[in-house]
Amino acid sequence: MRRLADLVAAPEEASAGRGWRALPLAWRTLLAGWRPDLVNLVRMTTAAVLAYVITRLVTVGPIDLTCALTAILVTQASATGSLRMGMVRVGAVLTGIGVALVVSIWVGLTWWSLAIVIFASLLLGSLFRLGPQALETPISGMLILGASLQNTAAETRVLTTLIGAGVGILLPLLWPPAIPLGRASASVRAVARRLSEVFSAAAADLDEAPLTGDALAEHLRAARDVGDDLGRAGELVGQVEEMWQWNTRTLGRADVSPLLRSGLDALQDCAAASRALFIALAQEAPSRTEGGQVATPEFSDEVRAAMSVVLGDVGACIDSFGQLVEAEISGQEQHRRERLDHNVELLRETRAILTELMLMESDGGPTDQWLLRGSILRAVDRILQVLDAPARARQHARWRDGQGDRPLPGPATSQEFVPLDRALLTSVRRAGRRARFPGRR
Template identity: 45%
Template sequence: MVCGQESWLALAERAADLAWPTRPRTWRDLPRRLRGTGIEVLRLTTAAVIAWLIAVQITGAVLDLTSALTALLVLQASAYSTVRMGLLRVGAVLTGVLVAVAFSTLAGLTWWSLGAVIAASLLLAKVFRLGAQALEVPISAMLILGVVSPDLAAEARVVHTLVGAAVGVLFNVVAPTAVPIRSASSQVVRVAYAAAECLDGAARSLAAGQVRRRDLAGWADQARAVFGLVASASAAVSHVREARKLNPRALGTRHVEPVLRSGLDRLEGCVLAIRALFVVILQELPDEQELPDEPPGAGRRADRPGSPAYDEEARQAFAVVLNDIADCLRAFGQLVRAEAERDQEEAERALAASLEILRETRAILAELLISRPSADPGLWLLRGSILAAVEQVLLELDLERRARQREEWQQRSALTLPLLTGLPVLPQRILRGR
């Protein structure tokens, strides 16, 4: 009964790691991790309410929500954008809102006015050369078309629109959004955990019994799928760099994009080594249709001593090594996140312990493979490829190499001046918000 509960707990923890790789490990850490979300919700809510209150004071139109919705659209459009992209998005929102105001004044919401609003918005987006932001014009127009009051004067609707846009732009200057460091570091950790999960599955299959071609093909496909997460994480890391430009919240914060980028590069190198390892072993396996009673030397390779695919001792040792590599990948992902938040001491100790265990199990596997005699050149190549792949992972995750990179990054970061030197210094409590 106890063993069953432990297996269920382990399964639940793995599922939680996949769903939220950077989840807090204690209840005490939960408020700190949710603080950024709470601040952003408060920021958007406050802007919308203030825009509505100002518009009501100017026009007296209590039932019209154009100002609140426009403020939300402007804030959303330019929250995580460079200055040029932010201006384009704000222009797209305003164009859509004004088109909707004009059509709602003339005809209200009907099937033909809806179609006309969409067509006019798309045409204006082409005229103003909004490019990738073209679809924001009809989207904004449709949202506004559904909330404006039909009996409100056109002048009041324009005032509501302008008030909402002004409040949205003002909030982006006075209370700008935080640089998305935590989001980017979470994407990097997600890559590490996805690669580790792939290795965990392979280790479980190896420990359970002789593997087949379809098993290895599945592992190779999982490793290849991790590269999609690498691309997403790379975009998130690049977004950190872009979000710092002309952002007052970047004052007083470190430029962490280099440490996230280098950590992601190390993980990508590990995934390449892992996938190459699976491909090499896949080439060593016989086809599924080969008969089990084929004599040795007739194409069947199930009797090859020392092969991690067949030999019992080698297979068990290889499974342990894959498990240890998975632990190292998870520890390295946590280290990268901790480095971005200036709290890497504990993460470094955890990674050092995992790497030491991996070195020990790799030595055991190497001794086991090399000590087995074989006249088969292909098997020697297989053994060497396995050990080389593990060595590549150890090289990519080496702590001394990582410490040198971090020292160089910190020296460059100390010499980098913020772009917005003329802006007033905000309170440190705000600047440290993520």
């Protein structure tokens, strides 16, 4: 039977890409990926040219390009991260520039002056406790040392360095970097989609034939691989949290980073529960004998069919939750929340059927068998608890109260939401469930 995820995905896929109809999908994807880097390149180029123009206006006589190089270094340092981290990076750059400036005024570029700049920069970086940013100190110093010319007056070199530093600090405030909000929300959505695909694949395999330990090991490995997606999403969400502070683009806007963080934390809990679920299933699954034959399965065909439906419903719930988190960023969460509530409701029903069948099959059996199957149900219950739509709505309401009347920063994606008839979807899913489990409502 066609899964609900296939039914609801088709309208969304049809609506994707309506913004740039004239360009192929590959070109749209390529340009969307390059746009943040291109903007950053234009910003640093503007800083360098602006510093040079100002230096030409306020100085007389020969000048070097120390002003432009300083502006590039400081702009790159102050445009990334929070205000605290930005100031640390600017401090590291200016420390290296100061060391190189002093050395170049007196001796210029030699092998031993290069050694002095590197050693002094690293020493000052350690004394100032610059941490991971300490390496920017000698790098900046070497660049300035190489760019300094002997025929430039010392006072002119100091002035040009100060002009470049001032431009590098002020330009990100007047032209702030874009916050990767769209990429962060899409990465959280990708984690949910990836985890949902793991459950969908396991449900399809379990629906066709009894799963063996080898097959479940593959699904468990896929569930563990979701950790890589979680790591990438965590980095992007962390960038949003840091760059939201003291960024003029966020003035008067609601801070949506807590929504992304809480959504990612919920998916991390789901990933942990999914690993526990597949480990418990692997202990129930039969293994292949030496002759290549599959041993007698522990699950009956009816329990196996119910487990397949439950796994598919878990995947649909996780995918719906990812859509909800992404939609919350653009203020279009109402329909997504209804869909999540609908999928969770169906999962509770199929989970109840699975529990009933397991109880009937385990009646009179060994205690350890029921304890093992109970761990499977507990993992499903944990996912239900994490993905509870009313709880997410209450969390969202508390966040909204804390943000006051500030508007959202804007839609995170350009995809349009096409609402579906919830009653129709419910009837389709329940009809399919009654066909597989006659006599149960």
